[in-house]
Amino acid sequence: MRNGQSRREILASSGAALLAATLPACGRAQEPPKRKLGYAIVGLGSYATRQIMPRLKDCEFAKLTALVSGTPEKLERFGTEYGIPKTHRYSYANYDSIRDNPDIDLVYVVLPNSLHAEYSIRASQAGKHVLCEKPMAVSSAECEAMIAAAKKAGKKLMIGYRSHFEPYNRHGISLVKSGFIGRPRLITSEHGFNAQPNQWRLDRPLSGGGSMMDIGIYSLNAARYLAGEEPIEVSAMESTDRSDPRFRNVEDRIDWQMRFPSGALAACVSSYSSNHNAWRATGTEGWVGMEPSTPYDGHQMWTRKKGKTEQVTLPAPAKNQFVAQLDHLAECAISGREPIVAGEEGLKDMRLIEAIYRAAREGKTIRVAKA
């Protein structure tokens, strides 16, 4: 999380009347923690090993203490690289024994989607706080079970929505909330990439679905955090070339519309066959937009108001989005506060994903039940 100083810098640099950053700051520990909390990383795929694990050394409240993988070679290689003793390297067979390891406070589940629920729930049952990658699971029923398990354990459950910890996206939320764009009328949110063949993302038993269960969730979540309200209707169109070997059992693209209670609409894109990475919130007075909107780095933002388009440049944050996210769960574990992207946030997205799939399948606008 940004500290007070850098937040003021951001406000000063924006050239716009702004409210303070509006995502609730998780409670900072009143005193420096006696020790950094320990993360076990579950699943040593490329996202875990290239994006997450290298960032843990920069955390203020957390450190890497354990690894879980089904591949002994990976445990050996990354265990050696990160100085994780053999006692702190787990297979899926002895995963539950993490409960006996006091050096593990937090578990980060970075497995294929269909394994999220099981490994999150077992971590909760082992008495650990859980950070689970998005999508939270492959059904809302699974999400509900995960929330129940964490609650029963009295431990935190957080979903890996890293854009909530990224300064430009946070600034965009603030701008919309401050009234900078006037009354919000349309949010466009477009995310997609050309999927490479032969990966678990394209295998429904592991992924639970196609682009919607992967990159599409960025479009959905951004539309919701920018609107600052929950959709009440969705309509959708899917387009998948089933003769493309990548798309034998998952969808390529699904584009959808959402209606919010205020009357604002959203037009969202999810694609495995073209590159998209942008959002824009347009209101009665102007717009704020990003492209790219949710990359690992290199975010760019523009605003337009009174006929003038301006690029927004924010100072580099003290912690990048990965570090801030990792520290956030640790801070919440220490303070007892709820994460800003708790399990309920993942459940909301999953219920909408189910509605989007249904809207596309039935060719009908679907009213969304209140969470």
Add this chain to the structure above:
Amino acid sequence: MRNGQSRREILASSGAALLAATLPACGRAQEPPKRKLGYAIVGLGSYATRQIMPRLKDCEFAKLTALVSGTPEKLERFGTEYGIPKTHRYSYANYDSIRDNPDIDLVYVVLPNSLHAEYSIRASQAGKHVLCEKPMAVSSAECEAMIAAAKKAGKKLMIGYRSHFEPYNRHGISLVKSGFIGRPRLITSEHGFNAQPNQWRLDRPLSGGGSMMDIGIYSLNAARYLAGEEPIEVSAMESTDRSDPRFRNVEDRIDWQMRFPSGALAACVSSYSSNHNAWRATGTEGWVGMEPSTPYDGHQMWTRKKGKTEQVTLPAPAKNQFVAQLDHLAECAISGREPIVAGEEGLKDMRLIEAIYRAAREGKTIRVAKA
């Protein structure tokens, strides 16, 4: 229309492998015309008097020869300004007598939408070629009657789709057709403005509808000309604040999706409560986009391919979009060729508008009948 020379300049400047501009060039008269054809302008509102009439002096094949208005003061004022003799100034009462005026070859109908059909048909019946502003009419039945009347008269009927005569939009069509973006997957097309109160556009008996029947048609037409194929399905959401006095009997915004036979989708925006003026065609290999896309001038275009975004700058055309459009009908009248945006083009849009309204009303994806 651009001549061969300027077309080559455009190709050279694009930095991309291009096919020749792909809209069919209307047949040029084999010899210079013996005389410029004469336009009667029907309806002296701001679009006619500020955008159309000042451009007629720049036409190669046409000139202004007559005015039609229900307001005697306007006939006097603009008649004097443009040197139109009293014999060539008409009211709606004696409009049909234009048939007896050999100085009128072409009639440009720039009236409120619900009057397009009647005044176009009467012009056809008077033996004149017709250029009618978009939307062509307020129903597909009216469009069909207009086409029949022009056919019966053996005269041309063209719809005022000026973007088809604008170099950047034409270049965009060429880029998509050339394969520059790979296989097209998504077209976004967004047009809207904050409607001022108390104007005929907000009065359903005159406008036939809200933003969809005005600025929204730019989104629809652009999606079609960029896709280069006709939609087979539409879904839509309308959002209108009926407590806003502007929107008592017309819609504010209607956003919709379309599916094309190739599997490409379109996400389109029409708004009377926020500013939008952009399109982007995204394919498997990259994209081409414009913002603003359909202004009177000041068009801007970008492409993105292989991770590189580049602005495209085209040389100024010999004729701007207004002059090129006005000359096109005159050239077609001389050569006998069909306009590139004939009545059938307006009818296609109108059938889709009817489907879009129905999709929004019924909350269902509507399959579109083949034209």
